[in-house]
Every structure is written in C-alpha cells, then in structure tokens.
Amino acid sequence: MPELPEVETVCRQLRAAIKGKRIRAARVLDEKIGKPGDTAGRIILDVERQGKWLRIRLEGGQALEFHLRMTGRFLRLEEKGVPPHARFLFSFPGENIFLVDPRRFATLSLVEGKNRRPGADALLELDAGALRKKAESRKTAIKAFMLDQKVLAGMGNIYACEALYRSGIDPRRPCRGLSPAEWKRLSRSIRFIFKEAISMRGTSISDWRDLYGRKGDFQNRLRVYGSAGAKCRRCGGEIARIVVGGRGTYYCPGCQA
C-alpha cells in the first residue's frame, strides 16, 4: 500500500520522533520479517527514504532497512500493549514503535550504511529529459514504465494512474512515443501530486495509517483511482478500469489520449 508519499510521511514522522534517541530494545515478533541483527543500545542518527525504502541509520555505520510492501506501517504507542499484526518492535523509554503488517510481506534487514538501492527517486531526482531518454529504447506501456522502480523509484499504482490522468495521457501508450511536451507535463504532474499527497499525509483507502494511527487525506483528492463508472469531472465521461502491466488501471477514455 505505501507508495512514495506514504513512505515519506512516515519517514518524516519517525525522524521527528526517534532521531538522536538510543534504542532500548528491538524485538522481532514475526520471524518472517527478517533479521535486524543486534541493534539494542545504539543511537539513531537519522531516518531516510529512497523510493519506497526506509532506512534507519545507526551509530556505527549500519542501517536498518525496511520495505513496507502492501500493508506495512509503523505505529507509535506510549502505553503498554501490542497491536494486532505487530511484526517488529523498537522500544525507547516511554514509547514503543511497532511495525504492523497484516499481510506479512514487509521486510527488514541490517545493511551497511553506504549501500544505495538502484533507481532515481521519483520525487527528489525526477527529470523529464532523463525519462524520455530512458524510454526511447523501451516498447512497454507508459504506465508499466512508470511503475518500474529502476525508472521511478517510489512510483506506485495509485499515483501512476492519477499522474497520467492529470497529464491527459492514455496509460497504454508506448512510452517511447511520448513527445517532449508530454514528458514535461507528466513530470510536472508527478511532482505536483506527490507534493500534495505528502502534505496530506498520504492516501488511506484501506490500511494506510501514519505513525500516530491517523488516516491520510489524499483519498479525497483522487480523480480516477478506484472510481470506475464514476463521472470524469473534466469531461463528464465515464472513468474506466482496464488492466495494464498486470495492474488495475483507472483512466478517462474521454480526456486521456
């Protein structure tokens, strides 16, 4: 579930909550999540995001790297008690931070701090010219291209649909056929939507909650995602659902060409 804006939201909240603090204890509550190594007693230097990866940098050069996959999230609690589907726990004096994940796809590992995941970040390193160049040699549909994490790290299904709608581009178009003006429009749409979604703390369609258990607000701004059969507010046509690159894809046949 979490795409770039959701991961950025929890990244900022974690940074504000635990940066500079010493981990009192770390406990794996579900072995499937991975091995965190021995992190108790270490100080958290910073919390950072790259694409959908979240990295908690530790004193000593290593980092705990998380991927939330479909339903992972973090939850901070000041009182005692373990929430449902808790898979991992950091504890600090007076607060516990759980990784909660009903579907159990989330992962965690202890990595050397210098490592970087491949792929330009879809917000911080977004570059229309570089995208166009990369797309020249590819035959795939623009939407599948956008979802390639080596192309746009952090892009996900909801925001890809919304950015294509905002740009007026049909998700099935071959990516190498987009004009320079269209790449520019698409890049601007991605940036605009990501920034707005981050300011609204993400999209809570079903599972997503922030560090404090609150819903985001961007679900109220979605124009096509999940709205098959509804009226397009731009042209009045009907929003359609198709499958592109194996993923449910929402678009307006009237204004996306």
Place this chain on the structure above:
DNA sequence: TCCCATGTTGCTAA
C-alpha cells in the same frame, strides 16, 4: 464463494 488489493520477485514463454 469469488474477486480484488497501494508491491516485489521469480519463472515461463514468446
């Protein structure tokens, strides 16, 4: 009961 799901990986086949 069936279908769907905000993600990624790995296999198969063209």
Place this chain on the structure above:
DNA sequence: GTTAGCAACATGGG
C-alpha cells in the same frame, strides 16, 4: 538478451 504475462507470497474486505 528482452520483455510480457502470470503465479506466488498471506491476509482481509466487499
């Protein structure tokens, strides 16, 4: 070598 398609992972909701 590429790439498209699909099952798998595991669980819950409509």
